[in-house]
Amino acid sequence: MFPMDDPTRKSTSKPMLRRFIHHDKPIKYLEFLGSGAEGVVYRVEIERNVYAIKILVQKLGLFGGDHLPERSRHYTCPIAHEARAFARLDSVRKNGTWAVKCHGWMKLSTRQQQRPKAVLSFSRWAIVKDYLPNPVTLEDIPEIRRKMAIPRKALMYPIDTQPRNYRGSFLVDLGSVRTYPYPVWYRNEVRAFWSWFDKYVQEWEVSIRDGSVVEGWLNERFRAAIENRKIVGKVQEARKMELPIIGTQETV
Numbered sequence: 001m002f003p004m005d006d007p008t009r010k011s012t013s014k015p016m017l018r019r020f021i022h023h024d025k026p027i028k029y030l031e032f033l034g035s036g037a038e039g040v041v042y043r044v045e046i047e048r049n050v051y052a053i054k055i056l057v058q059k060l061g062l063f064g065g066d067h068l069p070e071r072s073r074h075y076t077c078p079i080a081h082e083a084r085a086f087a088r089l090d091s092v093r094k095n096g097t098w099a100v101k102c103h104g105w106m107k108l109s110t111r112q113q114q115r116p117k118a119v120l121s122f123s124r125w126a127i128v129k130d131y132l133p134n135p136v137t138l139e140d141i142p143e144i145r146r147k148m149a150i151p152r153k154a155l156m157y158p159i160d161t162q163p164r165n166y167r168g169s170f171l172v173d174l175g176s177v178r179t180y181p182y183p184v185w186y187r188n189e190v191r192a193f194w195s196w197f198d199k200y201v202q203e204w205e206v207s208i209r210d211g212s213v214v215e216g217w218l219n220e221r222f223r224a225a226i227e228n229r230k231i232v233g234k235v236q237e238a239r240k241m242e243l244p245i246i247g248t249q250e251t252v
């Protein structure tokens with residue numbers, strides 16, 4: 001039986017992501033946290049609470065959906081991925097478990113857009129999340145694996161689970177998560193898409209229990225990312241002290 005055939009499952013056709021309750025309040029930009037293909041993320045203070053705000057890119061790129069009808073195409077851009085994924089987690093009461101806790105969406109006003117100049121080119125659409133200070137460590141991996149059961153049960157397929165998209169054991173970047181139902185990329189088949197999805201995530205889970213190639217692969221990625229961070233740290237230290245950099249690549 002596919003999970004979507006389970007009669008006890010909560011309806012997933014209606015619920016939408018809530019609007020952030022303080023959407024009309026001033027934003028104090030505290031720190032640039034990072035950016036990628038989809039947007040820019042800042043640590044901010046709003047109404048004396050600290051949050052991470054992700055401001056989405058102006059031109060929402062398509063990720064493989066370019067042959068879809070216009071209407072379906074909107075579902076394949078990062079903000080739709082994030083909004084639908086967080087909304088789904090909320091409706092299954094899993095907000096803040098597998099992924100970082102989400103506080104909702106907002107559209108920045110001109111005044112709220114008085115942010116660092118470098119990001120004025122971004123859109124006004126933003127998603128507000130908890131700020132999580134800790135980067136992922138190897139100790140987080142068992143928990144990360146265990147929690148993969150959450151998206152599977154909620155019919156969500158995370159595509160980009162690279163370590164840099166995690167803080168602690170929480171996924172913070174949901175910009176490429178596909179939430180079922182999702183526009184299909186092949187001809188005839190919601191179901192074909194789903195069995196592919198299911199197989200993929202199931203294998204992921206099996207590997208979590210039994211330790212397989214996937215486990216090794218995932219582990220490798222985390223290990224490599226952590227190593228890389230250490231090397232970058234050493235290079236920066238050496239630069240500060242004006243020491244010659246030996247045995248490390250400048251390019252990392």
Ligand SMILES: Nc1ncnc2c1ncn2[C@@H]1O[C@H](COP(=O)(O)OP(=O)(O)O)[C@@H](O)[C@H]1O
Nearest residue numbers: 033034036037038039041052131132164172173
């Ligand atoms: N909630 C958060 N708390 C702390 N840091 C975050 C948070 N969200 C994102 N970041 C940092 O900002 C970076 C970029 O955010 P992300 O959502 O991955 O953007 P993109 O989709 O453009 O890759 C992340 O790799 C992470 O280091």
Ligand SMILES: [Mg+2]
Nearest residue numbers: 036164165173
């Ligand atoms: Mg990212």
